[in-house]
Amino acid sequence: MAKTSAAFPWKNGRPPHLPCGPGDIAENVLTPGDPDRVRLLADMMEDVTDFGRKREFAVITGTYEGQRLTICSTGIGGPSTEIALVELAMLGAKRVVRIGGMSSLVADYAVGTFIAVDSAIGDTGTALTYRAAGGKAQASPQISQGLVNAATELGLACRPGMVASTDSYYFGQDRRFRSIEGSSDPYGNFIDRFQAQGAIGVEMESEIILTVGGAIGLQTGCLLGVHGNRATDEWLDDYETTQRNLLRIAGRAFSSTDWELRSQP
Numbered sequence: 001m002a003k004t005s006a007a008f009p010w011k012n013g014r015p016p017h018l019p020c021g022p023g024d025i026a027e028n029v030l031t032p033g034d035p036d037r038v039r040l041l042a043d044m045m046e047d048v049t050d051f052g053r054k055r056e057f058a059v060i061t062g063t064y065e066g067q068r069l070t071i072c073s074t075g076i077g078g079p080s081t082e083i084a085l086v087e088l089a090m091l092g093a094k095r096v097v098r099i100g101g102m103s104s105l106v107a108d109y110a111v112g113t114f115i116a117v118d119s120a121i122g123d124t125g126t127a128l129t130y131r132a133a134g135g136k137a138q139a140s141p142q143i144s145q146g147l148v149n150a151a152t153e154l155g156l157a158c159r160p161g162m163v164a165s166t167d168s169y170y171f172g173q174d175r176r177f178r179s180i181e182g183s184s185d186p187y188g189n190f191i192d193r194f195q196a197q198g199a200i201g202v203e204m205e206s207e208i209i210l211t212v213g214g215a216i217g218l219q220t221g222c223l224l225g226v227h228g229n230r231a232t233d234e235w236l237d238d239y240e241t242t243q244r245n246l247l248r249i250a251g252r253a254f255s256s257t258d259w260e261l262r263s264q265p
């Protein structure tokens with residue numbers, strides 16, 4: 001029996017992390033962070049096959065508005081997002097759109113509205129690693145424009161813009177991170193710096209999706225729902241409707257574009 005290679009530990013065409021194999025992945029893929037959102041969105045699709053879940057990776061493939069579509073969760077942050085992207089691409093994905101939440105850094109982007117990311121800045125370790133492989137944190141202009149057009153068609157507020165990604169939810173986003181009585185937490189001033197660089201939102205995966213995706217030949221984009229607003233301190237307690245609208249917008253963008261007639265990126 002052939003031994004599994006440590007340098008490339010796939011077996012019979014199946015990757016070491018995603019719970020699926022050859023033929024399971026569509027060319028168009030949506031990647032939420034949270035595995036629970038994969039099953040939440042499954043009831044909006046038809047002919048769904050659920051491949052189950054391994055670690056933070058839950059995967060389904062079905063059809064949405066007549067187009068084959070995979071939804072695969074990435075978990076939070078860089079390392080697991082890189083694994084998902086590389087294994088998805090090797091299993092046949094061509095276009096990947098992250099669908100997730102962020103906090104707006106500008107007062108007039110209200111919770112429940114959407115951002116089609118055109119580029120990302122940040123300090124994530126995984127994106128830094130992939131810059132050496134030629135990755136740049138730029139979205140495919142076709143995908144970003146397709147997302148804005150689809151949202152407009154559906155009557156949902158969606159603007160293009162640059163976001164900041166970070167490896168840290170607490171200290172790296174200027175949130176309290178200690179509960180030692182009487183102490184005040186050190187303040188990193190990260191949010192002010194992201195705002196000064198022109199970012200309109202903050203979250204934890206877009207820089208990785210765009211940089212890794214670019215380096216491995218995927219067309220990528222990110223559609224983010226505004227879950228919170230750091231300028232007004234608003235927070236969306238129930239974001240199910242926002243998550244469902246992410247599928248409606250991104251699914252429509254995929255189904256209303258004839259990708260075969262278009263060139264990269």
Ligand SMILES: O=P(O)(O)O[C@H]1O[C@H](CO)[C@@H](O)[C@H]1O
Binds near residue numbers: 099
């Ligand atoms: O809404 P999702 O995709 O989970 O993404 C956001 O939420 C998580 C933090 O709570 C981070 O992954 C961040 O990027």
Ligand SMILES: O=c1cc[nH]c(=O)[nH]1
Binds near residue numbers: 101169227
């Ligand atoms: O404030 C937020 C909201 C979503 N995701 C983040 O990383 N931060």
